[in-house]
Amino acid sequence: MDTDIRHPGVKSVGWSLVQAARLHRSRTGDKLSDLGLFAGQEQVLQALSHSGPMTMGDLAVILRVRPPTASKTISRLASLKLVERHTEPGDARVVRVKLTREGKKKASAINALWDEVENELLAGFDNKDRKRLRKLLRRAAKNLASITGADPSSFDGDDEVDEPTSVEEPLAATA
Known part of the structure; x- marks a missing residue:
């Protein structure tokens, strides 16, 4: 009996991306639960x-969610005293949200957690690999954003100008 069972999509970039994203989300979720938070x-x-x-x-x-989804999440975070909601003076239909002091502490802890999980995810990647992967993922996201109607410019990063990663492998400029 062959125990080396593989998913038929194992050679697919999309399949690999989904698997990495699931594992990343799971790891992040585990660490968030230590902070009393849920994924998202x-x-x-x-x-x-x-x-x-x-x-x-x-x-x-x-x-990138519908307003009712954002509102539900804000309600949960408000019950944890991590955010406050205030109506706009002169227009009670407009609600502004801000972090509380405790919310700022959690945000700082989240940033540290995020860095830790990213370092776990990218163990063995040098800075050049990390930068190239980030650029390639942004480019892929832009491709789908332009098809689905999402704003492709929201995937622009601080390192959008492509530079060759080596003499043998020049990158095409992204637009």
């Missing part, structure tokens, strides 16, 4: 930590 909540705290107070609509856009 960290993204809200990171977004607010990075951008400061924002409207629910802006938060939904950044997270």
Whole structure:
């Protein structure tokens, strides 16, 4: 009996990407549970930590979720006293969200956790490999974003200008 069973998609880039993403999400989820959080909540705290107070609509856009999904997550985080909601003076329909002091502490812990999991994920990768992988994943995301109607520019990074990674392997410039 052959015990070397492999998924038929094992040579597919998409399949490999999905497997890596699942394992990354699982590892991150395990570490988030140590902080009393669930997967997805960290993204809200990171977004607010990075951008400061924002409207629910802006938060939904950044997270690439529908406003009711963002609202539900904010309600849970508010019950944990990690975020506060305030209506906009003059227009009570606009709700702004900001981190509490405890939320800022959690966001800092999340950043450390995120770095730790990323280092585990990319163990054995040098800086050149990491940069190249980041660029390739952004390019792939942009390809799908342009097809699905998502904003491709939201996948632009701080290192968008491609440089050759070696003499033998020049990269084509990304647009």
